[in-house]
Amino acid sequence: MNSKTKDCLSKTYRDWLWVILVLAAFLGGYSTYFILEHHSSSPEPATQSVQHHEKPKIELQTASQRRIDVPLLTPWLAPIVWDGTFDEDILNEQFQGRNITIGVTIFAIKKYVIFLKLFLETAEKHFMVGYKVNYYVFTDRPNDVPKIPLQEGRKIITLVVQNYSRWQDISMHRMEMISNYCHQLFFKDVDYLVCLDVDMKFNDHVGVEMLSDLVGTLHPGFYGASRETFTYERRPKSQAYIPRGKGDYYYMGGFFGGKVQQVYKLTKACHEAMLIDKSNRIEAVWHDESHLNKYLFLHKPTKVLPPEYMWDKQLLGWPAFLRKMRMLAVPKNHAKIRNK
Amino acid sequence: STSRSLIKLKGRGIPFSHFLPSFLPSFLPSFLPSFLPSFLPSFLPSFLPSFLPSFLPSFLPSLLPSLLPFLPSFLPCLLLSFLPSFLPSFLPSFLPSFLPSFPPSLPPSLLPSFRPSFPPSLLPSFLPSFLPSFLPSFLPSFLPSFSFFLPSSFLSSPFFFFFFIFSQYQEGHISCTVLISHSTYFILEHHSSSPEPATQRRIDVPLLTPWLAPIVWDGTFDEDILNEQFQGRNITIGVTIFAIKKYVIFLKLFLETAEKHFMVGYKVNYYVFTDRPNDVPKIPLQEGRKIITLVVQNYSRWQDISMHRMEMISNYCHQLFFKDVDYLVCLDVDMKFNDHVGVEMLSDLVGTLHPGFYGASRETFTYERRPKSQAYIPRGKGDYYYMGGFFGGKVQQVYKLTKACHEAMLIDKSNRIEAVWHDESHLNKYLFLHKPTKVLPPEYMWDKQLLGWPAFLRKMRMLAVPKNHAKIRNK
Numbered sequence: 157m158n159s160k161t162k163d164c165l166s167k168t169y170r171d172w173l174w175v176i177l178v179l180a181a182f183l184g185g186y187s188t189y190f191i192l193e194h195h196s197s198s199p200e201p202a203t204q205s206v207q208h209h210e211k212p213k214i215e216l217q218t219a220s221q222r223r224i225d226v227p228l229l230t231p232w233l234a235p236i237v238w239d240g241t242f243d244e245d246i247l248n249e250q251f252q253g254r255n256i257t258i259g260v261t262i263f264a265i266k267k268y269v270i271f272l273k274l275f276l277e278t279a280e281k282h283f284m285v286g287y288k289v290n291y292y293v294f295t296d297r298p299n300d301v302p303k304i305p306l307q308e309g310r311k312i313i314t315l316v317v318q319n320y321s322r323w324q325d326i327s328m329h330r331m332e333m334i335s336n337y338c339h340q341l342f343f344k345d346v347d348y349l350v351c352l353d354v355d356m357k358f359n360d361h362v363g364v365e366m367l368s369d370l371v372g373t374l375h376p377g378f379y380g381a382s383r384e385t386f387t388y389e390r391r392p393k394s395q396a397y398i399p400r401g402k403g404d405y406y407y408m409g410g411f412f413g414g415k416v417q418q419v420y421k422l423t424k425a426c427h428e429a430m431l432i433d434k435s436n437r438i439e440a441v442w443h444d445e446s447h448l449n450k451y452l453f454l455h456k457p458t459k460v461l462p463p464e465y466m467w468d469k470q471l472l473g474w475p476a477f478l479r480k481m482r483m484l485a486v487p488k489n490h491a492k493i494r495n496k
Numbered sequence: 497s498t499s500r501s502l503i504k505l506k507g508r509g510i511p512f513s514h515f516l517p518s519f520l521p522s523f524l525p526s527f528l529p530s531f532l533p534s535f536l537p538s539f540l541p542s543f544l545p546s547f548l549p550s551f552l553p554s555f556l557p558s559l560l561p562s563l564l565p566f567l568p569s570f571l572p573c574l575l576l577s578f579l580p581s582f583l584p585s586f587l588p589s590f591l592p593s594f595l596p597s598f599p600p601s602l603p604p605s606l607l608p609s610f611r612p613s614f615p616p617s618l619l620p621s622f623l624p625s626f627l628p629s630f631l632p633s634f635l636p637s638f639l640p641s642f643s644f645f646l647p648s649s650f651l652s653s654p655f656f657f658f659f660f661i662f663s664q665y666q667e668g669h670i671s672c673t674v675l676i677s678h679s680t681y682f683i684l685e686h687h688s689s690s691p692e693p694a695t696q697r698r699i700d701v702p703l704l705t706p707w708l709a710p711i712v713w714d715g716t717f718d719e720d721i722l723n724e725q726f727q728g729r730n731i732t733i734g735v736t737i738f739a740i741k742k743y744v745i746f747l748k749l750f751l752e753t754a755e756k757h758f759m760v761g762y763k764v765n766y767y768v769f770t771d772r773p774n775d776v777p778k779i780p781l782q783e784g785r786k787i788i789t790l791v792v793q794n795y796s797r798w799q800d801i802s803m804h805r806m807e808m809i810s811n812y813c814h815q816l817f818f819k820d821v822d823y824l825v826c827l828d829v830d831m832k833f834n835d836h837v838g839v840e841m842l843s844d845l846v847g848t849l850h851p852g853f854y855g856a857s858r859e860t861f862t863y864e865r866r867p868k869s870q871a872y873i874p875r876g877k878g879d880y881y882y883m884g885g886f887f888g889g890k891v892q893q894v895y896k897l898t899k900a901c902h903e904a905m906l907i908d909k910s911n912r913i914e915a916v917w918h919d920e921s922h923l924n925k926y927l928f929l930h931k932p933t934k935v936l937p938p939e940y941m942w943d944k945q946l947l948g949w950p951a952f953l954r955k956m957r958m959l960a961v962p963k964n965h966a967k968i969r970n971k
Binding site: 224227228229231232233234235237241242243246247250365456459 | 697699703704706707708709710712716717718721722725840931934
């Protein structure tokens with residue numbers, strides 16, 4: 157009797173178990189179709205990026221964080237612009253009326269010109285769509301700048317600059333070149349400047365939510381790491397020195413921006429600091445990135461961009477807090493590209 | 497009796513359907529209408545990711561006693577139950593199921609009420625006991641992150657925290673996040689690159705508006721960093737208060753408490769608009785602070801006095817405020833300061849959430865609903881209900897606001913309509929069209945007698961002074 161019961165028991169249980177497992181797997185696999193917002197009585201199929209379709213406005217005061225797995229604010233009350241924390245429509249409403257132009261500075265010196273095509277093509281799809289954008293391409297090979305079909309209101313301005321033999325110098329002199337061109341070009345032509353690395357591609361929406369007076373981006377390799385591991389410049393002799401126990405975040409040298417006046421101040425200060433360091437015969441451990449971190453430590457940014465805005469999928473994978481990868485590093489062969 | 501029925505079922509091999517009521521709703525919301533029709537409606541409103549953190553402890557304890565004998569066979573399905581991302585929906589559908597009078601569908605307005613007053617005492621008592629034993633067994637890949645997580649959290653807050661794990665399927669990638677559920681106190685240290693010591697993060701309240709303006713809750717900012725930012729700029733803050741007719745009696749308490757709590761260490765100009773300059777009390781002031789009395793006309797109706805504040809502020813902007821101050825803060829005078837109010841509140845344009853409407857649904861906001869008025873906000877629109885007695889910002893922005901509100905009120909007056917809440921309605925209309933750059937939570941304006949002391953309120957920075965409306969107004 158006992159064994160019979162046991163068999164009976166386990167068989168029916170097993171069947172039920174399978175039913176539950178299959179259903180749970182089904183629900184898990186198609187869970188995106190069943191996530192409902194408030195007030196909607198029937199499930200709607202969610203699109204890839206949920207914010208693009210008409211969502212009923214959720215109760216703002218009662219909706220607690222839509223993101224609780226990540227920090228939403230810096231201690232000086234600057235928002236960290238995670239996906240899910242902002243409403244694109246409201247932000248577009250705020251910015252559209254102001255007739256702004258966004259300037260993008262990219263440096264394609266020597267062999268880096270090969271990154272331009274992918275950068276510009278993906279930027280046309282994802283970067284500030286619907287706004288006026290000026291791409292300022294700093295290069296020493298103006299003939300290698302590709303001709304990309306651009307949307308209306310967007311243009312590429314090629315600026316011929318000198319190259320340097322060392323890649324570190326090229327990287328560091330970006331600060332000087334940006335601050336130089338501010339008076340000639342940027343103050344007049346654009347409202348916001350975004351200074352990017354060129355060996356990147358856009359993968360998802362990057363819009364006006366990132367615009368603010370002074371914007372820094374969290375370095376993806378250091379997100380979640382403790383302050384002690386940040387590769388700040390630790391030698392007091394350098395202008396970029398940040399003592400142990402100090403510093404808020406480790407910002408990425410390849411993505412910063414803000415209003416032209418603020419970016420001008422930043423690039424000028426970094427360039428002057430680098431000149432002082434040069435005269436003292438010291439080079440900061442991460443070159444312009446170290447100086448950028450020093451500046452943003454002393455002059456806190458008004459908005460901070462999370463690692464969504466600059467990610468490396470090969471090196472860092474796809475952790476759970478990353479809902480979107482807005483910009484990705486393009487894999488490159490360092491030895492081949494640099495110093496040629 | 498439960499155990500007896502279990503034994504009976506064992507023999508007959510009808511296992512599942514009898515156990516399902518205690519946990520089935522958690523797995524199979526809209527799929528099995530045949531099983532549990534009475535549970536189904538409760539799922540739909542409760543598919544709210546925001547409830548995610550708080551579901552797990554609530555159903556597992558109820559699960560365990562009845563399932564204990566069968567636990568091994570259920571473990572795989574319990575495993576999978578963590579994985580789908582609709583799990584967040586459990587809590588609301590569960591708590592009512594414990595109660596005899598479980599409503600067939602939870603109206604959305606009920607749901608938010610769980611959050612602030614969630615009794616922490618329920619959950620911590622069992623969570624730590626089962627959670628660690630669950631996690632290592634099925635989520636070995638999380639263990640490293642957990643072990644990093646656990647010791648510090650355990651050490652720092654033994655009772656008032658709990659962890660939850662859920663995973664999402666993303667394009668074939670299975671990734672997992674460690675979440676901390678909302679509770680009154682917790683320390684979030686994992687995945688945070690914030691400076692040490694990490695400021696306590698608040699997850700029981702919204703920290704940002706949808707247009708990325710911070711809501712300045714206690715615990716979200718570091719006073720020292722903000723003071724560093726502002727001290728170098730040599731700013732002066734102007735405060736406008738209107739003490740017309742009998743309201744002069746509120747001045748003494750207001751100014752005395754302001755001296756203790758408001759912008760301590762900064763230059764402050766108190767602009768007292770009054771029709772009784774002799775009744776303005778002489779208060780000893782800190783260095784760099786002064787009281788400027790401005791004599792203005794009074795009106796017979798208190799509604800007119802309230803509404804004309806906009807006009808008076810915008811008038812004095814050109815004469816005084818543009819030159820003398822950098823930031824303006826426009827306050828009601830029948831208030832007192834109770835706790836620190838500092839530079840964290842300064843921004844281009846600042847509005848304060850009305851304490852009586854915090855947590856309420858948008859439909860209950862007392863916006864002006866008549867299209868004829870300039871302050872009209874249609875149903876379904878509007879972000880927050882702002883308080884008429886606490887707004888501010890840079891002088892230029894406050895000037896634009898007061899000028900626009902005053903002009904709107906003039907238009908309304910010519911159309912012989914008065915907005916339902918007078919200047920507050922017009923303020924709400926303006927802040928709906930021109931979103932503030934910072935929003936102050938109800939901490940900055942609270943009424944303890946009327947509203948008590950809910951859990952989300954860690955500090956009461958300004959409190960309403962009880963007053964006898966009939967005696968004070970219109971005299």
